[in-house]
Amino acid sequence: MKLLIVDDETRTRELLRNYIPWGDIGIDDVDTARNGQVALELALEWKPDIILCDVRMPKLNGIDFARQYRETDPQCQILFLSGFSDKDYLKSAIHLKAFTYLEKPVNLNEVRAAVEAAVILRQVDIKKREEEQQYQAGVDRSLPILRQEMVRKLVCNPSSAHVEPALRxxxxxxxxxxxxxxxxxxxxxxxxxxxxxxxxxxxxxxxxxxxxxxxxxxxxxxxxxxxxxxxxxxxxxxxxxxxxxxxxxxxxxxxxxxxxxxxxxxxxxxxxxxxxxxxxxxxxxxxxxxxxxxxxxxxxxxxxxxxxLGRHEPILMDWEEVRKLREQLRAGHLDEAKGIIRKWTAYARTRLDLNILRLKDTYFQFLLAIMETAVHIGMADQAEDTERRYMWKEIDRIPSLDALEQYVFAMLDACAEQTENSDGAGSGKMREIVRYIHSHFHEKGFTIRSIADHVQLSETYLCAYFKKQRGQTIKEFITDTRMNRAKELLRDMNVKLFEVAVRLGFADANYFTTFFKRNAGLTPSEYRERTVR
The missing domain is CATH 3.30.70.270 (Reverse transcriptase/Diguanylate cyclase domain)
Known part of the structure; x- marks a missing residue:
């Protein structure tokens, strides 16, 4: 705790500072000021826990100093010293909630005992305020949860017996x-x-x-x-x-x-x-x-x-349009395929179906048709359930009908590009994907989405395209890239294990160990022992 001694008498200040073993009663730091004005400037910056203050001083007396400082720190314990038995001063001290009032000449034992009692009171007060802050922090954390639960009750079951009493x-x-x-x-x-x-x-x-x-x-x-x-x-x-x-x-x-x-x-x-x-x-x-x-x-x-709101009706899937889309894609008619999607978007606007999941599902069926056609013409492998779920997650976070249409167009463009590059010219795209992975796999925020954005493909098409070209999934390739780099670093005995984890983009060294063991069958330390002699 911090103690500030304020007195205009140099001898008294030094006596109080140097001849009482403050550390024995919990005072860690002591400072002094020669008058109330200096004390106010110091206290506002230093924030003492206890102030031992003379009453009568030049420039700013102890009572006025305490009154001004109380506005900033009402919890500070203040003890007054005075050589005068002045009732007005005593009344002011009481009004300022002073801890005690000691008469001069000072008795060191009395001062020590009074300050020790103030320290105990200050410790109790600090503990109490910490508990109150912890309680309030708990209330602050729980309030949003309580309010959310009330919202859910109000929109689903407002007649619940718990609602009316809670709203009191x-x-x-x-x-x-x-x-x-x-x-x-x-x-x-x-x-x-x-x-x-x-x-x-x-x-x-x-x-x-x-x-x-x-x-x-x-x-x-x-x-x-x-x-x-x-x-x-x-x-x-x-x-x-x-x-x-x-x-x-x-x-x-x-x-x-x-x-x-x-x-x-x-x-x-x-x-x-x-x-x-x-x-x-x-x-x-x-x-x-x-x-x-x-x-x-x-x-x-x-x-x-x-x-x-006005009129809004359910949108009905037209499977004939899906069939036409397949035919146009197989014939290589990209503009006609896009025309089918534009026509469907215009139809969707006439229906204004407010079940957005049902609306998105119709576009999902067109996307599945695009993927199936890519498989049929040999541009992709058979779509797995995981890839279908991937594609649904992508369209589920699309915020508007226009953006949904553009997403389908991007899939069509990617499919057409792959068809045009079927003679191997598309290898440039593949090289760019691999280069990006090697350059960024260790960075925070590196995801398949970031790769897709970089090469301007959808996540779903990127995964299908990569698997078709490399014969392994893009996740498998990223794992292989990390493992190869990890083994290279582990062979250097000057690189610590946690440094290896950091260089590979793992925030947690334990997770890196788990990752390495899952893919290599042994821990990084075991690998290092076996390969480095």
């Missing part, structure tokens, strides 16, 4: 127990090369920032992700599409949420119709989800209100 705690759940309410829902899209593919950590970060934002707290907005990974906000009050009915507030909330989500996330906010009571919240939530889905046809942008 407005400090926890923010929204009013009385309606009306407006629900918003937002679909979020991001590229795994920018953020983790698993949404849990990203969602947790977004909710944490939402729950800390002062304007969100001021508007008393309850936020959470539903079971479909939509961000759901429940607002007390009625908000509709006109500015006189609260549109400006919704646009403000939209801007805040977009900022908190970050530039890497494409967010589509839909707003449901206001409802009068808690039991009607699911109806507002359903409309909000549909309004969010409608933005898939408009490439996002401003929030969409439920009154914009």
């Amino acid at each position: 705690s407005q400090e926890t759940f923010l929204i009013s127990r009385e309606g009306p309410y407006t629900v918003t829902a937002a679909n979020l899209y991001w590229d795994p090369s920018d953020l983790p593919e698993d949404p849990a950590s990203t969602q947790e970060g977004i909710l944490d920032r939402i729950n800390r934002h002062p304007r969100i707290a001021e508007l008393r907005i309850l936020a959470g992700f539903d079971s479909h990974n939509q961000l759901v906000l429940v607002l007390s009050g009625e908000y509709r599409s006109s500015y006189r009915e609260g549109r400006e507030t919704i646009e403000e909330v939209d801007a805040i949420i977009r900022e908190l989500a970050g530039a890497a996330i494409d967010l589509r906010l839909g707003i449901g119709e206001p409802v009068k009571s808690i039991v009607d919240i699911p109806a507002s939530y359903k409309l909000a989800s549909l309004a969010s889905a409608l933005q898939y046809y408009a490439n996002g942008g401003r929030p969409v209100f439920a009154d914009a």
Whole structure:
């Protein structure tokens, strides 16, 4: 702990500093000041735990110094010294919550005992505040989880016996127990090369920032992700599409949420119709989800209100169009194949199917037809289930109909390019893929997606193309590349094992050991012992 001694008498300062064994009572550092003004400047920077301060001093007396410093640090323990039995000073000291008041001339034993008692009190206070901070940190971590669970109950089962009693705690759940309410829902899209593919950590970060934002707290907005990974906000009050009915507030909330989500996330906010009571919240939530889905046809942008929904119908897969696509591809008619996809996109816009998974599935069927045709003409091996799942994951994170169409076009272009280069001229593309892997496999963030982006192919087509050309999967090739480099480094006894792991892009040396043993059948140390003599 730190002790500041403030006294205008040099002899008293030095006596107190040098003739009491402060370390024996828990004081680690001692400093002095000759008056209140110097003490204030020092204390504001140094932050003492205990101050032993004379009352009467030039420039700034002890009482005024303590009063000013108390505004910055109300927890500091202050002990006053004075050679005068002045009742006004005593009253001021009491008002400033001084720990004690000692008379001059000083008695070293009394000073030591008083400071020792102040140290104990300060330690108790620090421990108490640490416990409070730990408790508050636990509350801060649990609040987003509690609020998310409440959101899920409100949009699915608001009549639950647990809902009404829980909402009595407005400090926890923010929204009013009385309606009306407006629900918003937002679909979020991001590229795994920018953020983790698993949404849990990203969602947790977004909710944490939402729950800390002062304007969100001021508007008393309850936020959470539903079971479909939509961000759901429940607002007390009625908000509709006109500015006189609260549109400006919704646009403000939209801007805040977009900022908190970050530039890497494409967010589509839909707003449901206001409802009068808690039991009607699911109806507002359903409309909000549909309004969010409608933005898939408009490439996002401003929030969409439920009154914009209009007519929307299920999209029906036309297998005749799939057959035509195969025929055009086998005949090498790329423009005609693209025309079929453009026609399908125009049809999709007439239906405005708000079941986006069903919409995407129709394009997935076209993609499967492209892959099957590539197999048929010998441009790729038979697509495995893992490759099909890969392709579905890619289209699942596409945020708009236009982008979905462009993705299919990219697959068509890649297929056509491979057909044109079937005489071996495509080896340049393969060389670029291999070169990129050798140059970047050790870097943080290196993924198959980063390779695909570099050579301008989809992940799915890249995997199929690589396997066709090399006779092994791209993951197998990356593993072989890492293993070859690892063995090369291990043969150099001057390179430590953890350095080998770092150079190969492993953040954890233990994981590198596991990786090496799984692929080589022995640990890195065992390999080194056997190969280096």
